[in-house]
Amino acid sequence: MNNIITVDNLNFKYGRNEVLKNISFEVEEGDYVGIVGPNGSGKTTLIKILLGLINSYEGQIHQNIADRNSIGYVPQKGVTNDRLFPATVKEIVITGLLSKKRGTKFYSKEDYNRVDTILNKLKIGDLKDKKIGNLSGGQQQRVLLARAMVSSPSILILDEPTSALDPEIREEFYKLLKELNKENVTIILVSHDILSIEKYISKILYLDKKLVFYGSYEDFRHSKEMVKYFGFIIKD
Ligand SMILES: Nc1ncnc2c1ncn2[C@@H]1O[C@H](COP(=O)(O)OP(=O)(O)OP(=O)(O)O)[C@@H](O)[C@H]1O
Numbered sequence: 001m002n003n004i005i006t007v008d009n010l011n012f013k014y015g016r017n018e019v020l021k022n023i024s025f026e027v028e029e030g031d032y033v034g035i036v037g038p039n040g041s042g043k044t045t046l047i048k049i050l051l052g053l054i055n056s057y058e059g060q061i062h063q064n065i066a067d068r069n070s071i072g073y074v075p076q077k078g079v080t081n082d083r084l085f086p087a088t089v090k091e092i093v094i095t096g097l098l099s100k101k102r103g104t105k106f107y108s109k110e111d112y113n114r115v116d117t118i119l120n121k122l123k124i125g126d127l128k129d130k131k132i133g134n135l136s137g138g139q140q141q142r143v144l145l146a147r148a149m150v151s152s153p154s155i156l157i158l159d160e161p162t163s164a165l166d167p168e169i170r171e172e173f174y175k176l177l178k179e180l181n182k183e184n185v186t187i188i189l190v191s192h193d194i195l196s197i198e199k200y201i202s203k204i205l206y207l208d209k210k211l212v213f214y215g216s217y218e219d220f221r222h223s224k225e226m227v228k229y230f231g232f233i234i235k236d
Pocket of ligand 1: 014
């Protein structure tokens with residue numbers, strides 16, 4: 001297996017507030033990493049660093065990817081509740097190709113075909129001409145997923161993408177991610193809810209400003225770190 005991300009001795013502070021301390025880990029191609037940890041433990045900060053949104057860190061980060069287009073990002077919340085928000089599903093998803101456009105900004109027929117393909121794959125093809133504000137929370141999150149996937153990224157990073165969804169829709173969303181993962185998309189998913197993601201992930205990264213645990217969920221389940229943080233061992 002190839003390492004697609006290598007983080008070596010990462011340290012980061014917001015002013016005097018030390019948020020990430022001596023973090024080192026490797027993500028292999030095809031991994032599905034769940035990042036968990038308490039509130040304020042640095043999960044979003046770590047993601048922002050991986051996305052290149054924060055660069056004032058210490059340490060080394062190597063991403064074995066062609067360019068920034070190789071990383072897709074899905075944020076926490078749905079797009080909007082404004083029914084008059086002036087953009088359709090198709091228009092929002094195609095902007096996921098914007099950074100690939102050089103010179104002319106017009107989209108080609110192939111670009112629109114790619115949008116159709118990804119919308120169908122995520123089972124929202126029939127919504128393509130709908131205004132985004134008219135969709136449910138779960139549908140809106142699928143649109144954001146489609147926008148992130150339309151440029152065929154090799155890594156998909158999601159920051160609590162299901163926090164606004166009800167449990168059934170959340171489960172469907174996780175299943176969809178697993179299907180993408182099986183097609184060799186490396187996934188990094190921040191979640192508060194370790195128990196709802198454990199059956200999908202291949203590795204768990206437990207953060208509490210320092211790296212508490214990194215490895216398989218099976219090992220985490222039986223680890224002393226697990227007992228320390230949760231006060232119990234999860235039974236089979
Ligand atoms: N832009 C910022 N400026 C200053 N401090 C920040 C900033 N963003 C986050 N912090 C602080 O950094 C720490 C880590 O925040 P971060 O958002 O990375 O944690 P998190 O694990 O994602 O939290 P949560 O689970 O609550 O979303 C917190 O103490 C937070 O208050």
